[in-house]
Structures are given as structure tokens and as C-alpha cells.
Amino acid sequence: MIELDKERLYAYLKETYEKNHPKSKAFYERAKKSLIGGGSHNLRLIDPFPFYDVSSRDAEITDKDGITYIDFWQGHFANILGHNPDIVCEALEDLFRNRQGLETGFPGLYQTELAEVIRRQTGAEKIRFTTSGTLASMYCILLSKSFTGRDIVLKVGGGWHGAQPYALKGITSMGTGGLELMESAGLSAHIESSIVMTRFNDVEDLEDKFQRFGDRLACLIVEPFLGAGGFIFGRKDYIQRARELTEHHGTILIFDEVISGFRFHARGVQSLYGIVPDLSLFGKAIGGGMPASAVAGRGDILSLCDSSAPVDKRVKFEGGTFSAHPASMTAGVVFLNHLIKNEEKIYNKIGKLGETARAGIEKTFQGYGFNVRCTGGDQKILPQSSLVGVNFLHDHIDRITSPEQVWNPAQCDPVMREKIFKLAMLNEGFNIFHGYGAVSYAHSEQNIQASLDAVDRVAQLFLQYKK
Ligand SMILES: Cc1ncc(COP(=O)(O)O)c(C=O)c1O
Secondary structure, X not given: OXXXXXXXXXXXXXXXXXXXXXXHHHHHHHHHHHOHHHOOOHHHOOOOOOXXXXXXXXXXXXXXXXXXXXXXXXXXXXXXXXXXXXXXXXXXXXXXXXXXXXXXXXXXXXXXXHHHHHHHHHOOOEEEEEOOHHHHHHHHHHHHHHHHOOOEEEEEOOOOOOOOHHHOEOOOHHHOOOOOOEOOOOOOHHHHHOEEEEXXXXXHHHHHXXXXXXXXXXXXXXXXXXXXXXXXEOOHHHHHHHHHHHHHHOOEEEEEOOOOOOOOOOOOOXXXXXXXXXXXXXOHHHHOOOOOEEEEEOHHHHHHHOOOOOHHHOOOOOOOXXXXXXXXXXXXXXXXXXXXXOHHHHHHHHHHHHHHHHHHHHHHHHHOOOOEEEEOOEOOOEOOOOEEEEEEEOXXXXXXXXXXXXXXXXXXXXXXXHHHHHHHHHHOOEEOEOOEEEOOOOOOHHHHHHXXXXXXHHHHXXXXXXX
């Protein structure tokens, strides 16, 4: 890796950003007076301050200072059709015009329809909806503990399942290069010992953990496509072995498909592996831009949250004022049906553009001597993928295969990825995330080419700060 004077480079990027965003800066000062850190989601509160969006449409987003960006964050990767697609907005407009769509406190018609769509596409026996991926992952784990009568959760290092007690271990390493620490204060001590960590894509480690803890493991929770941990596909033999071991030991296999569900085709990524987990959780895309998540899977496990379940086994996954919110269910039905109907067209386009971005970014940076490698694609699993991760590697590393590498400063530079490259691209008019992000159907070939031209300018800028 070419050594850069990162401090000076970042100072320059910040100065440019601040100069271009006087209105956002002023609004940030106001926001901070009422909101912790100026907002309610830390990832959105970038340094030195966030830009405040005033409109977002298709591939673009415009901020208070009148700057328009091509956006690859796209609603935390949920917006497969881009921002505010007509198809969803019009359905919601109709709903509200008819004085429907706000919470009523009744079951409504649309959740049944959305459950039918998800069941048809994923093969799940039963569904229950809630409002966030975080809650869905917590309920999956409670269901597993009740069903098996066991206490230990086997979790993958680098896996992000939301901030709920049973998933707050080993996520980003907190700068240590290891993925085994608790990552939140406020948890009871026994939680730490009830989460056992295993390494992603490491069959040997998985076998070892099952040998040591097998008959005490309630569940293995894993993203078959690791999202925040680096956009890495599970290897086929790893996912297969996870299924064999969980089956053999009577452990519940949970696939977290909050990112991967409906992202690569109009199904779960699980179908690419031909593996059926016991439970899955879906979120992001299934609400079509509105808050919704689902626990989907085996009827005998999910029935433990039914009011008819034996009291000592019953899981209190039964409430939620806004569970299966009518507007979310409507948006989800319209959105998923659109993805299904136009599956070939949509996924071919976004997958192809993702491939173009990955190849172009690597070629551009490598042309200037930077050891940059992209993640998000894996020809062995999927010919084309619309998610693009970018990593700045040290010279002795030639590719990224694990989340331990993604967060290890001795192998790969997270500061370059998450801060410096991000701000440099923002100054060029591109909002990227985890090095690039998600291509949506609203992005054009020209958008991708323009982003690659910007990468070229950014690489040249970086060279001016060579040590
Ligand atoms: C794989 C995965 N699981 C769970 C979650 C949590 O979902 P939510 O943010 O809806 O609570 C996320 C959020 O990014 C995620 O990426």
C-alpha cells in the first residue's frame, strides 16, 4: 500500500466538505441541541457533520446546500429500485387518499398478502412480522432457545444482526483486530458467556465449536452473505456443513437475510445454496422502503409464539404496536410483486452494473499503485452481484476472504475505506458506503462510469499526499 499522509489528506477533504456545506453545518449545530450527536443513527452522522437531505429520487439525493449526489447507500441497501420509486409512492398515495394506511390496531388484509408472497418466494412454512431486523433476530434466538431448551447462541464473528443482547458480541472488533468482544455496555454478565463465537467460512472452526458445545447450542445465526462484515459470500461447503452440523446436533440454523433477501434475485440468497434453514429473518427490502421485518421458517418453531403454545415454552413474540403496519405491508406487497414480475430485467441490470463497478474500481486504483480489492461478488455463487465493497489492503494481502481481515488494521485499512475514501467521493458528488455500496435499478451505466471517473480523480488526489 502506498503510504499516505492521511492526516493532511483528511484535513484537506474536510475543509472542502465544510466549505461546500454551510447550510448543513448550521443545521447540524441546531440538530445537536436536541439530538444526541445530531441524529438517531450513528452511521448516518459522518465526520465532520452529515449533509441533510431535502429530496431523494431514483439514484440521486439532494441536500440543503443544493448539492446533488449519486447515492450508493440507498436506504441502508434496501432501495433496490432506487429512492422513492413511483410504484410504491403511488400505492401509498392511494392508500392515504382513502384514509387508510395509518395504524389501526387490527390485523388488516395486507399482511396476509405479504406473507403469501414471501412464503411463495422462499418456501417458508410460516411467517410473523415485526418492525426491524434487530427485533426479528432477537425473536429468532428466543424461539430457538425455547424450542431446543438450550442456552448458547453460536454467532459468527463480524456478523451484524442489530443491537439486541444476543447479537452484541464480535461485530467490528472495536479496533483490536479480534472479533470476540462484547460491543455494548449495559448487558448482564451471563450474556457474554452464552454467546460463543465462530469464524465465518471456517469449516474447521465450526466443527470444533460443535464438538465442544454441540448439545448445548440452541442456534447458529449466520448471514449466508455477510453484510457489514465485508460483503462476503459464504462458501458453499461452509453453508452446507453448517446445515449438516446443526441438523446432527439438533441446533436451530438461522439465516439472517436482512441484506441478502431479495437483493440478488427475488428470493432469499439461501436458494443459491440449495439449503433450507430452520428460521430466516428478512427486513430492509421486504418493506419497500417502509419499516418491516419478518421471521420466516418452520411452523413447529414459530408456533411457539402462538397463544396456544404451552405456557412454559411460549415466546413473547406477540406484540408490537406497529407490527405489520398497514402502510409497510402495502408497500412491501407492491414492491416485492414488482421485483418478482420484473426479476430478470432488474437483477440482470443491477448485477451487471455491480460487476462493472468492482472491476473498474480495482483497475483504476491498481493502475495508480494502490492495492485495492473489491468484495461483494463471487462467481462461484452468483454470476453478478449488485453489492460492492472496497478495501485498501496492505501489500502482502491479495484478497479479502474474512471479516477478520476487513476490520484488522494490519491487513486492511478501515480508515481509508470508511472515512477518507468516503469523504473524497462525497466531494466528487457520490455518496458511498463500506467503500461503495449498492447499485439500484435506478442507476444507469452513465452513473457507474461517472463514479469510476471520480475514483480516478480521487486516486490521483491521494497520490498528491504520498509520504
Ligand atoms: C444482516 C442484518 N441483520 C440485521 C440488521 C438489523 O436490522 P434493522 O436495522 O432493521 O434493525 C441489519 C441492519 O443493517 C443487517 O444488516
